[in-house]
Each structure stands twice: as C-alpha cells, then as structure tokens.
Amino acid sequence: MLVNQNMRMTRQRKVILELLRQRNTHPSADEVYQWVRPLMPRISLGTVYRNLEVLSELGEIQKIEVSGTIKRFDGNPEKHYHIRCMNCGRLDDAPMNFLSNIESEICSSTDYKVMGHRLEFIGLCPECFTKASSRW
Amino acid sequence: MLVNQNMRMTRQRKVILELLRQRNTHPSADEVYQWVRPLMPRISLGTVYRNLEVLSELGEIQKIEVSGTIKRFDGNPEKHYHIRCMNCGRLDDAPMNFLSNIESEICSSTDYKVMGHRLEFIGLCPECFTKASSRW
DNA sequence: TTACTTGCAAATCGTTTGCGATATA
DNA sequence: TATATCGCAAACGATTTGCAAGTAA
Numbered sequence: 001m002l003v004n005q006n007m008r009m010t011r012q013r014k015v016i017l018e019l020l021r022q023r024n025t026h027p028s029a030d031e032v033y034q035w036v037r038p039l040m041p042r043i044s045l046g047t048v049y050r051n052l053e054v055l056s057e058l059g060e061i062q063k064i065e066v067s068g069t070i071k072r073f074d075g076n077p078e079k080h081y082h083i084r085c086m087n088c089g090r091l092d093d094a095p096m097n098f099l100s101n102i103e104s105e106i107c108s109s110t111d112y113k114v115m116g117h118r119l120e121f122i123g124l125c126p127e128c129f130t131k132a133s134s135r136w
Numbered sequence: 137m138l139v140n141q142n143m144r145m146t147r148q149r150k151v152i153l154e155l156l157r158q159r160n161t162h163p164s165a166d167e168v169y170q171w172v173r174p175l176m177p178r179i180s181l182g183t184v185y186r187n188l189e190v191l192s193e194l195g196e197i198q199k200i201e202v203s204g205t206i207k208r209f210d211g212n213p214e215k216h217y218h219i220r221c222m223n224c225g226r227l228d229d230a231p232m233n234f235l236s237n238i239e240s241e242i243c244s245s246t247d248y249k250v251m252g253h254r255l256e257f258i259g260l261c262p263e264c265f266t267k268a269s270s271r272w
Numbered sequence: 273t274t275a276c277t278t279g280c281a282a283a284t285c286g287t288t289t290g291c292g293a294t295a296t297a
Numbered sequence: 298t299a300t301a302t303c304g305c306a307a308a309c310g311a312t313t314t315g316c317a318a319g320t321a322a
Contacts, residue, residue, distance in 0.1 A: 006275080006276065006322085007276085008275095008276060008277070008320085008321050008322070009321080010276090010277060010278080010320080010321070011320095011321095012277085012278075013277090028311090029311080029312080030311085042278090042279070043278085043279080044278075044279045044280065044281095045312090046278085046279075046280080046281090046312090046313075046314080047277080047278060047279070049311095049312065049313075050277080050278085050313090051277095065202075065205075066201075066202055066254060066256070070310090070311060070312090071311085071312085083242070083246060083248050083250070085248070086251065092246075092248070094242055094246065095242050095245040095246055096241055096242050103257065105232055106219070106230055106231050106232050106257060109231040110219060110228075110230065110231055110259075111261070111262040112219050112221070112228070112257070112259040112260060112261055112262070112265070113259050113260040113265040114219070114257055114258075114259040115222065115258055115259045115260065116257070116258040116259070117255060117256065117257045117258060118202065118254075118255070118256045118258065119238075119253060119254070119255045119256075120202075120253065120254045120255075121239065121242060121248070121250055121252070121253045122250075122251055122252040122253060122254065123246075123248040123249050123250040123251045123252070124248060124249040124251065125247070125248055126247040126248070129248070129249040142297085142300080142301065143301080144295085144296050144297070144300095144301055144302070145296085145297095146295080146296070146301085146302060146303080147295095147296095148302080148303075149302090164286090165286080165287080166286080178303090178304070179303085179304080180303075180304045180305065180306095181287090182287090182288075182289080182303085182304075182305080182306090183302080183303060183304070185286095185287065185288070186288090186302080186303090187302095205286095206285090206286060206287090207286085207287085
C-alpha cells in the first residue's frame with residue numbers, strides 16, 4: 001500500500017500512534033489491538049493492521065522485520081538494533097550504536113544497490129536464562 | 137520439534153538435502169517442493185516442511201530467519217550473511233566475512249545472555265535496480 | 273461534498289498437525 | 298519387528314481484503 005497524499009489523521013490512527021510513542025515495548029499488531037480496545041471498543045483488528053502499515057510507511061513508527069515470526073512494531077522511528085529472546089520471544093532494544101558504514105564494506109563487491117541493513121541479536125532474556133540455568 | 141536420536145535417512149530426506157547442497161540459491165519450502173516433485177511425484181508439502189525442519193536442527197542446512205516474510209532455507213551450513221532485494225525478494229549471500237566479535241560489544245551492557253546475531257542487507261538486485269532507474 | 277477510512281466478516285497464505293499406512297534400520 | 302516417517306487433508310494463525318457505512322477536511 002502506498003501512503004496517500006491526502007492521509008487523514010483519524011481518531012484510530014492518532015490513538016495507535018500515541019500508544020506506541022508512550023511505551024517502549026515492541027508489540028505485535030494484536031498487542032496493539034488489545035491496548036486500543038479499552039479506549040475504542042469497536043475498533044477492528046483490520047484497522048489496527050492498516051494503520052500500523054500507514055504509520056510505518058510515513059516513518060512515524062518502524063516495522064521490525066527480523067526473524068521469521070510475527071511482525072512487531074516500534075514507536076521509536078530512529079535506526080537502532082534489537083535483541084530477541086530465543087525462548088520466549090521477548091524483544092528489547094540492543095545497547096549498540098547504529099553501524100552506519102557497515103554497508104560500504106559490501107557495496108564494491110555486490111551487484112546489488114545496497115540501501116540498508118538489519119541486525120538482530122539472539123539470546124536468552126534474564127528470566128529465561130535463570131530458568132534454563134536452574135535445570136542444569 | 138526435537139531431533140530424534142533414531143533419525144532415519146529416508147529417500148525423501150536424502151533427496152531434499154542433496155538438492156539444497158547442489159544449488160546455491162535460497163529457496164522457500166514451496167520451491168524445494170517444486171524441485172523434488174519431478175523426482176518424487178507423490179511427496180507431500182508437509183513432508184518437505186518436516187524434513188527442512190529436521191535438517192536445520194541437525195545443522196545440515198540453515199533456516200534463514202530474517203525479514204518478516206516466508207521462510208527460506210540454505211544448503212550452506214556455514215555462518216554467513218545475506219542480502220535481500222526489497223522489490224522482488226531475491227536473496228543472495230552477502231560478500232562479507234562473519235563478524236565473530238560483534239556480540240562481545242553488547243554483552244557487558246545487556247541483561248540478556250547473548251548467543252548469536254543475524255545480519256541482513258537490504259537493497260535492489262541488479263534487475264530491479266535497472267528497472268527502477270529506467271523510470272526516473 | 274468527496275473520497276479516505278472504518279468495522280465486519282470472509283478470504284488468503286504459509287505452515288503445522290492428526291491419522292492411518294508405509295518403510296527404514 | 299518396532300517405530301520413525303510418510304501422504305493426505307484438515308486445521309491453524311497471522312495478515313489481508315471486499316464492501317457498505319461512516320467521517321475528516
């Protein structure tokens with residue numbers, strides 16, 4: 001879907017954006033839906049999906065496209081990396097500066113026009129690591 | 137699914153592994169299914185999925201878990217990165233050495249137990265770049 | 273007023289799973 | 298022979314979409 005010039009700031013769109021900006025978690029579309037429902041009980045899941053799509057195309061939020069599971073969204077539009085728990089799926093920001101020159105390394109040796117990159121760390125969150133350790 | 141100790145090398149499993157090893161593309165499960173069918177017309181898509189899962193848990197192949205789309209598989213079990221065409225979805229190996237110390241950077245500043253990372257470059261493949269350029 | 277957006281429900285699509293039959297070790 | 302694996306078809310879950318009604322500008 002292309003973002004239309006005449007994009008309208010509807011109540012639904014505004015509430016979704018505000019909730020994402022307030023919280024620094026990385027929810028799935030369904031989690032966003034659960035957040036919004038107390039405020040707008042008649043909103044549909046389809047509307048949530050459509051608005052998350054539009055907002056990410058506008059650059060207001062980010063769609064987190066790493067790992068082959070469900071999509072996650074991030075109210076922080078700045079470029080940054082994430083770390084994911086391989087056991088429970090928890091997702092947090094990774095404490096690392098964005099590597100802005102990493103792309104130049106491959107530009108000369110690929111036929112692709114390189115335009116960006118995604119980096120995700122995999123591991124065990126504190127809770128899952130503790131649980132795993134206790135079974136050793 | 138956990139890999140069983142008594143894993144059997146069935147005809148189906150062997151053919152799938154050999155095809156993945158021979159070719160250096162990065163097929164989806166359905167593409168593998170299309171490859172195998174001429175050789176084994178009665179094989180089912182479910183069998184292909186099950187075998188790709190087992191083979192990747194054995195470390196014989198890799199499941200490529202980047203970007204939120206469909207899963208891809210790689211007959212090369214060595215750690216390496218990929219580059220994806222944002223227009224057509226084409227996926228190739230990225231010409232870059234594996235960054236084996238990148239994880240140590242964040243270990244001290246996260247509560248996670250870091251165990252790996254995934255890096256994917258995004259861009260336009262030569263074909264899509266040419267097409268895009270011609271529209272400017 | 274106009275056409276973008278919504279709510280609803282059905283459709284889509286990749287993937288997984290239950291089951292009885294088959295074949296590997 | 299024992300049981301891992303198969304083929305088949307149905308189920309599943311996340312996401313998308315068609316449509317008539319609603320609403321922002």
